[in-house]
Amino acid sequence: MTPDSPQPSPIRLNDYQPPTHLIDQVALTFRLDPQATRVLSEIRFRPNSARPGRHDLRLDGENLTLIVAAVDGHPVTATPDATGLTLPAAMLPDGPFTFTAEVEIAPAANTALEGLYMSNGMYCTQCEAEGFRKITFYPDRPDVMAPFRVRIESDLPVLLSNGNPLGQGEGWAEWHDPWPKPAYLFALVAGDLLAHSAAFTTASGRAVALNIWVRHGDEGRCAYAMDSLIRSMRWDETAYGREYDLDVFNIVAVDDFNMGAMENKGLNIFNSKYVLALPETATDDDFGRIEAIIAHEYFHNWTGNRITCRDWFQLCLKEGLTVFRDQQFTGDMRSHAVKRIEDVLTLRARQFREDGGPLAHPVRPDRYVEINNFYTATVYEKGAEVIGMLKRLVGDADYARALDLYFTRHDGEAATIEDWLAVFQDTTGRDLSQFKRWYTEAGTPRLTVTEDWQADTGLFTLTFAQHNPPTPGQPEKGAKVIPIALGLLNPNGDEVMPTTMLAMTAMTQSFAFQSTADGWQQVVAEGPDRVPGAVSTRPIASILRGFSAPVLLERDTSPEERAFLLAHDTDPFNKWEAGRALAKDVLARMITAGATPGPDWLDALARVAVDDSLDPAFRALALRLPGEDDMAQTLHAAGHVPDPARIHAARRAMGDAVARRLAPHLPGLFDALAEPGPFTPEARAAGRRALRLAALGYLSRVDGGARAEAAFRQADNMTEEVGALACLLDIGRGQAELAAFESRWGADRLVMDKWFTLQLLHAAPEATAQAVERLTAHPAFDMKNPNRFRAVIGALPGNHAGFHHASGDCYRLLADWLLKLDPLNPQTAARMSTAFDSWSRYDADRQGMIRDQLRRILAVPGLSRDLGEMAGRMLG
Numbered sequence: 047m048t049p050d051s052p053q054p055s056p057i058r059l060n061d062y063q064p065p066t067h068l069i070d071q072v073a074l075t076f077r078l079d080p081q082a083t084r085v086l087s088e089i090r091f092r093p094n095s096a097r098p099g100r101h102d103l104r105l106d107g108e109n110l111t112l113i114v115a116a117v118d119g120h121p122v123t124a125t126p127d128a129t130g131l132t133l134p135a136a137m138l139p140d141g142p143f144t145f146t147a148e149v150e151i152a153p154a155a156n157t158a159l160e161g162l163y164m165s166n167g168m169y170c171t172q173c174e175a176e177g178f179r180k181i182t183f184y185p186d187r188p189d190v191m192a193p194f195r196v197r198i199e200s201d202l203p204v205l206l207s208n209g210n211p212l213g214q215g216e217g218w219a220e221w222h223d224p225w226p227k228p229a230y231l232f233a234l235v236a237g238d239l240l241a242h243s244a245a246f247t248t249a250s251g252r253a254v255a256l257n258i259w260v261r262h263g264d265e266g267r268c269a270y271a272m273d274s275l276i277r278s279m280r281w282d283e284t285a286y287g288r289e290y291d292l293d294v295f296n297i298v299a300v301d302d303f304n305m306g307a308m309e310n311k312g313l314n315i316f317n318s319k320y321v322l323a324l325p326e327t328a329t330d331d332d333f334g335r336i337e338a339i340i341a342h343e344y345f346h347n348w349t350g351n352r353i354t355c356r357d358w359f360q361l362c363l364k365e366g367l368t369v370f371r372d373q374q375f376t377g378d379m380r381s382h383a384v385k386r387i388e389d390v391l392t393l394r395a396r397q398f399r400e401d402g403g404p405l406a407h408p409v410r411p412d413r414y415v416e417i418n419n420f421y422t423a424t425v426y427e428k429g430a431e432v433i434g435m436l437k438r439l440v441g442d443a444d445y446a447r448a449l450d451l452y453f454t455r456h457d458g459e460a461a462t463i464e465d466w467l468a469v470f471q472d473t474t475g476r477d478l479s480q481f482k483r484w485y486t487e488a489g490t491p492r493l494t495v496t497e498d499w500q501a502d503t504g505l506f507t508l509t510f511a512q513h514n515p516p517t518p519g520q521p522e523k524g525a526k527v528i529p530i531a532l533g534l535l536n537p538n539g540d541e542v543m544p545t546t547m548l549a550m551t552a553m554t555q556s557f558a559f560q561s562t563a564d565g566w567q568q569v570v571a572e573g574p575d576r577v578p579g580a581v582s583t584r585p586i587a588s589i590l591r592g593f594s595a596p597v598l599l600e601r602d603t604s605p606e607e608r609a610f611l612l613a614h615d616t617d618p619f620n621k622w623e624a625g626r627a628l629a630k631d632v633l634a635r636m637i638t639a640g641a642t643p644g645p646d647w648l649d650a651l652a653r654v655a656v657d658d659s660l661d662p663a664f665r666a667l668a669l670r671l672p673g674e675d676d677m678a679q680t681l682h683a684a685g686h687v688p689d690p691a692r693i694h695a696a697r698r699a700m701g702d703a704v705a706r707r708l709a710p711h712l713p714g715l716f717d718a719l720a721e722p723g724p725f726t727p728e729a730r731a732a733g734r735r736a737l738r739l740a741a742l743g744y745l746s747r748v749d750g751g752a753r754a755e756a757a758f759r760q761a762d763n764m765t766e767e768v769g770a771l772a773c774l775l776d777i778g779r780g781q782a783e784l785a786a787f788e789s790r791w792g793a794d795r796l797v798m799d800k801w802f803t804l805q806l807l808h809a810a811p812e813a814t815a816q817a818v819e820r821l822t823a824h825p826a827f828d829m830k831n832p833n834r835f836r837a838v839i840g841a842l843p844g845n846h847a848g849f850h851h852a853s854g855d856c857y858r859l860l861a862d863w864l865l866k867l868d869p870l871n872p873q874t875a876a877r878m879s880t881a882f883d884s885w886s887r888y889d890a891d892r893q894g895m896i897r898d899q900l901r902r903i904l905a906v907p908g909l910s911r912d913l914g915e916m917a918g919r920m921l922g
């Protein structure tokens with residue numbers, strides 16, 4: 047894209063028009079060949095009564111060689127253009143007709159991994175969002191739904207598509223999917239695969255065959271994914287009353303995949319990273335992600351497939367809801383408290399960052415150039431938060447009733463956010479028009495709170511003010527509905543008012559509370575209606591419990607009050623949050639004022655570390671220091687210009703101070719948390735390992751790495767092997783262990799991804815550019831494999847001080863690699879480019895260097911629409 051070739055014009059929500067034609071039936075035949083696959087299609091069309099009159103039929107199609115096409119057997123003379131084929135109204139019958147076509151495509155040449163492509167000798171597809179148009183001519187939009195019949199011809203032994211098997215023979219197989227679906231849910235797989243199988247019986251007695259298909263040699267690594275699938279299926283029946291609806295459910299693991307996984311009807315396709323796991327090869331985090339992603343894709347069968355999106359602006363309809371559901375599931379399987387803390391950590395790191403920068407967009411965007419650029423933290427994670435808020439506001443019972451209505455009212459349809467909100471309005475009688483702003487307005491609201499205590503009346507008043515900052519294209523915003531979960535404690539640490547949900551609807555709003563015979567209660571602010579005789583002392587407020595809304599809470603709290611909440615809050619999220627806020631305050635003062643951590647904070651942290659009444663997973667989270675990127679974001683929001691080198695040095699000093707303070711407890715903690723017996727991936731054991739490794743990390747700073755070296759040698763699981771290695775790298779050691787790791791795991795792609803990432807994350811700031819150069823020159827670096835590219839280039843911004851080193855070398859290297867990847871795989875290149883979106887936080891030199899790289903990218907002729915849109919938006 048040269049500066050004079052204008053950006054492609056955006057697609058707009060307001061321009062939505064129903065399709066001119068609908069489809070009753072699709073039949074496809076694939077004659078597979080790496081260079082010349084033939085796709086024969088037979089599509090039964092009918093004019094859409096929602097679009098009266100006669101219309102041309104526009105079929106999408108990209109990179110297709112048209113062999114022959116016909117309408118009701120009459121050859122089509124129209125020729126395709128770069129994006130599709132138009133059948134003029136004049137050549138179309140008034141009523142239903144059949145369009146047939148034969149096209150040729152080259153899956154082996156498909157490096158973008160969209161449409162039909164090859165990975166390690168197997169054929170597979172990725173059609174979301176607009177990949178089906180690279181397979182054949184079709185109205186490639188989610189509001190055109192049809193049942194599919196598919197015949198695959200190939201010598202490969204395993205031939206799969208959506209739905210139920212119809213039959214198979216020597217060199218062919220046929221599938222039928224009775225559930226009408228949009229083309230983005232189409233899938234086909236062919237390869238020399240083995241299945242790990244199990245059986246499932248649904249609540250109403252339907253027998254379902256479950257298969258996880260993998261390459262030979264990987265069949266022993268599927269047990270955890272299968273167990274997760276079975277638990278997901280059962281959970282969706284009990285928690286949402288949703289049963290599976292086909293005779294088979296197939297999952298296929300592929301090594302080359304742009305995203306995590308894909309919910310194709312009855313044939314989920316997964317990045318092998320999120321399927322394959324053994325204790326020796328996968329960490330506790332890997333097991334957790336496998337469980338969550340298996341669940342997520344399975345849950346899409348109802349939220350996404352049975353009810354899909356009318357258009358891509360409604361992406362959060364399926365993604366926000368499905369993320370919300372997978373979060374509930376993980377909470378039920380593991381720990382709600384720990385899950386909530388982890389989710390908020392990622393929300394803040396990824397979504398708040400996005401929302402505060404040039405890429406900010408509403409949960410439901412109203413324009414895009416390339417839809418692949420909108421599979422974002424905002425659509426997914428904030429989309430899930432919005433549903434959480436809705437549930438908090440209406441309550442669990444009405445949430446359940448609204449969801450039932452959603453499933454019955456919209457089953458088989460392509461729906462919108464308006465449809466979604468309507469089921470809540472119809473169920474509860476609430477007007478949700480103000481709440482809808484969460485979907486249409488970007489930006490993270492800032493919520494300030496002031497407290498007032500009247501000792502004579504015993505009235506405690508909290509006054510909240512919300513500020514909705516401007517975002518690109520949205521200078522002004524209205525007040526949001528903000529659910530604020532509040533609890534009150536008395537100075538002894540007893541809870542005197544259990545969690546109460548306040549619904550803030552105005553820009554500024556006060557809530558008053560008084561002590562009554564039944565404890566503290568919310569009262570009308572005006573009028574001293576205090577119950578006579580009730581004893582009252584000023585309570586301590588625990589605000590935004592469970593992180594009840596995705597806002598930045600700004601509160602002038604003293605360190606003493608934070609330490610009090612860390613010690614006494616009954617809400618585990620706010621307990622953790624209090625410790626987190628303390629740590630961030632301490633670290634901020636170390637960075638900006640050269641302070642040293644005081645004994646109060648260190649003592650408070652030590653008390654949590656050794657408190658055996660607390661869940662080890664919670665203690666591990668409490669011991670995790672705030673990240674450097676997080677601090678840069680926080681300092682910037684507080685009006686400072688963050689200096690990455692200072693942040694890095696201060697955080698290291700903080701870690702050393704913690705290590706010295708905890709030193710007497712660490713060996714005991716480390717030894718006591720050793721798990722007896724064989725490895726189990728379940729949450730309790732994982733939490734103990736997490737705390738044990740946190741202890742090992744601090745221990746390494748005081749013992750020179752002796753324990754970590756021994757732990758690395760003795761590790762019988764990947765969590766501890768890689769955890770001990772990280773401890774060593776963190777103190778500048780571990781070179782021999784890196785070599786040992788490489789010789790042990792050199793042949794295992796997924797494990798070697800960890801080896802690449804670790805080295806980059808732990809490179810010293812001044813040595814990070816060299817590390818990128820060394821690792822990308824390694825014979826096992828393969829830019830065509832997205833996992834490997836992400837393991838190196840995608841990990842680079844995670845080394846904050848290295849990426850932002852004053853030389854600007856890493857900015858240049860990242861831009862170089864994005865430009866190398868872009869012609870092969872624009873989707874992944876565009877995604878990795880978001881590392882540049884935080885440029886405005888930094889000093890003028892860094893801003894200039896990053897913007898120069900973005901301009902350099904934008905000036906490249908032939909740049910993809912994907913990367914062009916991202917670079918353009920980041921430059922503003």
Ligand code: PHE
Pocket residue numbers: 172174175305306307308309342343365421
């Ligand atoms: N729909 C997939 C998911 O969330 C994500 C995805 C999008 C995968 C686009 C591939 C391509 O579950």
Ligand code: ZN
Pocket residue numbers: 342346364365368
């Ligand atoms: Zn999804």
